[in-house]
Amino acid sequence: MGTTGAITDASLRAFVGYDMKRAFNALQADLSRTLTPFGLRMMTFSALSLVVENPGLRPSQLATVLTIERANLVVIVDELEQRGLLTRTPSTTDRRAHALHVTDQGQSLFAKANRAVAEHDARMIAGVAQHLQPQLKDALRQIENSAKQDVV
Amino acid sequence: MGTTGAITDASLRAFVGYDMKRAFNALQADLSRTLTPFGLRMMTFSALSLVVENPGLRPSQLATVLTIERANLVVIVDELEQRGLLTRTPSTTDRRAHALHVTDQGQSLFAKANRAVAEHDARMIAGVAQHLQPQLKDALRQIENSAKQDVV
DNA sequence: TATTGTTATACTCTATAACTATA
DNA sequence: TATAGTTATAGAGTATAACAATA
Numbered sequence: 490m491g492t493t494g495a496i497t498d499a500s501l502r503a504f505v506g507y508d509m510k511r512a513f514n515a516l517q518a519d520l521s522r523t524l525t526p527f528g529l530r531m532m533t534f535s536a537l538s539l540v541v542e543n544p545g546l547r548p549s550q551l552a553t554v555l556t557i558e559r560a561n562l563v564v565i566v567d568e569l570e571q572r573g574l575l576t577r578t579p580s581t582t583d584r585r586a587h588a589l590h591v592t593d594q595g596q597s598l599f600a601k602a603n604r605a606v607a608e609h610d611a612r613m614i615a616g617v618a619q620h621l622q623p624q625l626k627d628a629l630r631q632i633e634n635s636a637k638q639d640v641v
Numbered sequence: 642m643g644t645t646g647a648i649t650d651a652s653l654r655a656f657v658g659y660d661m662k663r664a665f666n667a668l669q670a671d672l673s674r675t676l677t678p679f680g681l682r683m684m685t686f687s688a689l690s691l692v693v694e695n696p697g698l699r700p701s702q703l704a705t706v707l708t709i710e711r712a713n714l715v716v717i718v719d720e721l722e723q724r725g726l727l728t729r730t731p732s733t734t735d736r737r738a739h740a741l742h743v744t745d746q747g748q749s750l751f752a753k754a755n756r757a758v759a760e761h762d763a764r765m766i767a768g769v770a771q772h773l774q775p776q777l778k779d780a781l782r783q784i785e786n787s788a789k790q791d792v793v
Numbered sequence: 794t795a796t797t798g799t800t801a802t803a804c805t806c807t808a809t810a811a812c813t814a815t816a
Numbered sequence: 817t818a819t820a821g822t823t824a825t826a827g828a829g830t831a832t833a834a835c836a837a838t839a
Contacts, residue, residue: 498706500694500755501687504762505774506668508781510683511708513665514807515788516658521828530828531662535653542652549797554650556663558831563799585797585838603652610656612791616783621776622657628777629660631768636667639764666830673805684806701820710808715822737815737820 505632516613523609527602528572532557534606536565537591537599540575545588547580574598657784668765675761679754680724684709686758688717689743689751692727697740699732726750 501507517531524534532555539554540546552562566589569575574595580586591599614622653659669683676686684707691706692698704714718741721727726747732738743751766774 494695496691496695496698496702496706498691498694500690502778504758505766505778505781506672506758506762507687508778508785509661509665509668512781512785512788513661514708515785516661517828518807519788519791520658532829535659538652539648539650542650543646543648546648547797550648554648556666557829559798560800560832561830580797583797583839587798606656606658609791610658613784613787614657616787617780621780624773625777625780626654626657626660628769628773629657629664632765633660633664633667635765635768636664636671639671639761669805670830682805699820709806711821712809712823713807732820735816735820737813739821 509632519613520606520609523605524602527598527605529598529602532565533569534599534602536562537569537574537595538603540589541591541596541599544590547586547588548577549586551589569595661784671765672758672761675757676754679750679757681750681754684717685721686751686754688714689721689726689747690755692741693743693748693751696742699738699740700729701738703741721747 498507520531524530527534529537535555536551539551543550548562548566549559551566552559555562566575566577570577573592575589575591577587577589580588614625617625650659672683676682679686681689687707688703691703695702700714700718701711703718704711707714718727718729722729725744727741727743729739729741732740766777769777
C-alpha cells in the first residue's frame with residue numbers, strides 16, 4: 490500500500506509512552522550535538538554536574554541519584570577522572586568508599602557546558618506555553634513515580 | 642559531603658531534558674516487564690502495531706514513521722517474521738520493495754499485547770490530572786519538533 | 794551479613810557506511 | 817542517479833551476576 494491511504498500511527502499515539510519515547514530520543518540526539526564540543530555525553534555531563542553540586546559525593550550515592558547501577562557508573566567516573574575533570578580520593582571515614590571532587594579544569598569545563606546545556610534546554614521547551622512548563626515537569630515526575638511503583 | 646547535607650540534583654532538575662530522561666527510563670523499564678510475557682519489546686510491539694494499522698506497509702515507510710533508520714528496522718522485521726507474526730512479500734508494483742502484513746497469529750498476539758500496553762499506559766498517566774493529559778502529549782510533541790528543528 | 798567499588802558480560806536502541814538490485 | 821532492502825559495525829545506555837575489601 491502506501492498508494493491508497495496515508496500512513497498513520499494513531500494507535501501508538503494513544504500512548505503517552507510513545508510520545509515520550511519520540512520526544513526524548515529527538516531531544517537526546519540534539520543534546521549530544523550540544524555536548525560533543527565539550528567532549529561530554531549526557532551521562533558524563535550529568536555526573537559532573539552532580540559532583541560539582543555535591544562535593545565529596547560517593548560513587549554509590551551518585552549512582553542512586555542518577556538512578557543507574559553502580560557498575561555502570563564506574564566507567565563514567567573512570568572517563569571523567571582520566572580526563573582530569575574530577576578526582577577519586579579514599580574516604581577518611583570508610584575505607585571502602587571514595588570521595589569525588591571536581592578539579593579546577595572540571596569546574597571550568599562544566600561551567601561552559603552547563604551554559605550550553607541551559608541554552609539547549611531553553612530551546613527545547615520554548616514551544617511549550619510558559620504556564621504549562623512547570624506542569625509538564627510535574628507530570629514527568631509523576632510518571633516516573635508511577636512507573637517505579639508499578640508492580641503489575 | 643554527604644554526611645553533612647542531603648544530596649541534591651537541583652541543577653539538573655532545572656532541565657526538562659533531565660526530567661524526561663528519568664521519566665522515560667522508568668516507564669520504558671516498566672513497559673518491558675509488561676511486554677516480556679508476549680515475547681515483545683518496545684520496538685517490536687511498535688512495529689507490529691503499525692503493520693496492523695497499515696496493512697501492506699513497506700519497511701522504509703515503517704522506519705520513517707518510527708523515526709529510526711531503515712537498517713535498524715531490518716532486524717525488527719526479521720524477528721517478527723521468524724516468529725510468524727508478520728509476512729514480508731514482494732511488492733507487485735516495485736520489485737525493490739516489500740509489503741508487510743500481519744498473520745492471524747500476529748493479529749491475535751497484538752490484540753492481547755495492545756490491551757496490556759493500554760492498561761500499562763493508563764497506569765503511567767493516571768497520576769496526571771485528566772485535563773493536563775492532552776496538554777502533556779502536546780508538549781511532548783512540541784519538544785520533539787523543537788529538537789528536530791534545532792540547528793545550533 | 795551487608796555494603797562499596799569493581800569487572801565481566803549481555804541486551805536494547807541508535808547511527809553510519811557500504812553493498813545489491815532495482816527504479 | 818536515486819531508492820529499497822540489506823549487512824556490518826560501532827556507540828551509548830542499561831541490567832545482572834560475581835568478586836575482593838571492608839563494615
